[in-house]
Amino acid sequence: MLRCVAGTIVALAATTTPALAAQPSPDLQQSIAADQPLATGRATLATGHVDIGPRYVDDEWTLLVHDGTQARPVWRDPDETVFRVSDAALQSVPDDPAYAFLDIEAGRRVHVVPQVQDQGVIWLGWNSQDPRVLQTIDRGVTLSLLGVHGPGTLTTFLQSGNFAAPQVLWRSAEPAAQPIWVEVNTHTHANWVFSAPGVYLVAVQVSADLISGEQVSSTRTLRFAVGDAASAEEAFAATAEVPGAAGQGAPDDGPTEAGDSSDGPGTTLLAALVGVAVLLAVALVVVLVRSAGARRRAERERSAASPDGRP
Template identity: 35%
Template sequence: MRLRARGRPLVVAVALLTGLAGLSVGAQPAAAAERVVLSKGHTDAVDVHLEDGVLSLQVHDDTVEPAVSRDPADVIFHALPASAAAVPDHPDYAFLGPAGSTIWLLPQIQNPDLLWPGWNTTTLENGVFRGDEVTISLVDVDGPGNVWVYMEDAIGLPLHQFRSDDGLPDALQVPVHTHAHANWAFGATGTYTLKFQADATLADGTPVSTGPVDYTFVVGDLTGSPPPTEINLDIYGLEDSYSPGRQVNLVAATDIETELDHFHWFSRCPGAAEFTVIAGEGSFSYQFTATEALNGCQYKAILYDDDHNAVAEADPVTLVVEPGHDPGEPGASQAIVATIRDSDGALVVSVDPDDRVVTLPAATLGANGDRLASSGALRPVTVTDTRVGKPGWNASGQVSDFVGTAGNFGGRYLGWAPEVIAQAAGQDVVAGPVAASGFTSGNGLASGALLGSAPSGSGRGTARLGAVVSLELPTDTAAGEYAATLTLTAI
């Protein structure tokens, strides 16, 4: 599956299958993941990370064992109806409303029956940022009521961190190695979108920013809460015009990560009333040869779920085919002006859609007798960079939890040793470092790891990356079938 991105990371998913001695481990094709609802327990909602110079916001979900990192777009934070509380009868709390009126509160001190969200910079190292701090900002709030995030001092009075009732954005300077919790108060029930952003300046003076990141909070009953994230589909690759005989390469790409990969392509040529399906074209890409007869034809792609329901439809694109021109009499000439913009081109990461399942051999008892172990080869990953500016790129991977019929186990048990299989002349692609399994310590690939990179000035072209993936598990892992998804990202 290949995704093309403009101004955002691009991702591609690879299924992982393995077998353990005494148990069968496999994978079924996964449907589009529904958003995870977090209603109780500890979570660092705004979890700041820096990887390969890129600042990002994640959600550290500690409500599961082992804890996992999630994309904020995949999470709904749920303030249960039981979070309803009365506004204190104290003038310093009048910002919440009249004394005794109802707000919905996720408290600073953990209540095991409610969600306990916070923010976290503990993965950030000293000396990386100027002042050893980052700025976390609440940029915007869209919802049925106001939102207040505040702490309480030693005598119980509020210390405001973010509040939407007096204007946004609100910025909070947070040192590295900080793990904090606060009161999250909401003025009404319903669905809220909170936009958080993290900014910092690297020690060398380079500014880094996550840009605004949407967080969804549902306060009260989940009835009527938002459905799984809407998928938008776009078509890339179409040029302004083609001469007869040239190949046309169309790529349908979603704006968010999805496991769905069942496409149909449709065409409608001048004079036709309706779009008709193009037989045999069921993948994300469609290639054909331009002819004069196809001039003015329109093409679109539709993405379907496992029940063959359409979940996303791309706007049609129109093919322009220009006939060849007679060069004219000798001595005739024309001026030709070509403009190439630095922003043109694309960064594409791909795996063969028919070869993206990694099947590990049956695991055996390790030499020390303390773990089950298996290893195998990652399917080749192709990174193609056609951007004229040669900005360089990083390709990385992050694995989900393994989900099985007999239970789950964390993705931290998977590690890899990357390698560069091939690269184009002039490229200087480097394999990422070994990321060991987190069997004894660490998070393995659960927290993401670099697969390969190309520095600025030497990334343009096509490179193929691979890795030896290694799985190490406790010897008491329950027998059953398990599956995980490795998401590859190129930026």
């Protein structure tokens, strides 16, 4: 069953008027063909429908960009893709306590990639609909924000069409990884709010338990040029120590399976056992030294008490 999540564009206007309900876009009813190609070469995507999602490339699990901006959709390497968020995406933060989680003062203009499609703005979501992904994952995938490097903050949230409170998914201001659950065969769009213009690098990980019992994971960096003045070339060239981005691989680098890290649970347990062994050895040495000292003192005391000076 296809699970579609749609709702309203956030009412980021200097008013307390609730967001108006919107009908789900027909584009959410997509299906993805197994033969959609993997495009090569750089692409800057400024308008139209785009998702991120897991896919198998040469039998390897990876996170790619599903580009639906053209008549025939293709998949793209995140390192060769820049999402341009133009000034057409500017909106004002409302004077409404419901949006306090943005940590941005009311009335300030910010760039918003909307949950509901605006033809003049890039429309970015995620999906778990690649045919082989559908066949191999167990129930769904975990999509996690690992870290963001940029001139401001990034906040991603959902807002339903029934005036419900915003559902916060990701906040770059939070220091820890932020996972969200994505059921199998899901296509979702959300609001992406950038507090300042400039280049952003966003580290995202997609992981899953497979029906076979195997665990797979892929971490990639999404590149954003926010604002008309932001340079797409700078976004392509940008590098940063984004948490979790180290070790990311292009599609032909293969999947990163859980437990492969040298800092994983096995290494931690080994270090702990070594530490315990060292402490026990030190304690044993202390006990032996103290015992030897006690014996020597006892012998001296007996010798002093004997009339002939012998023990």
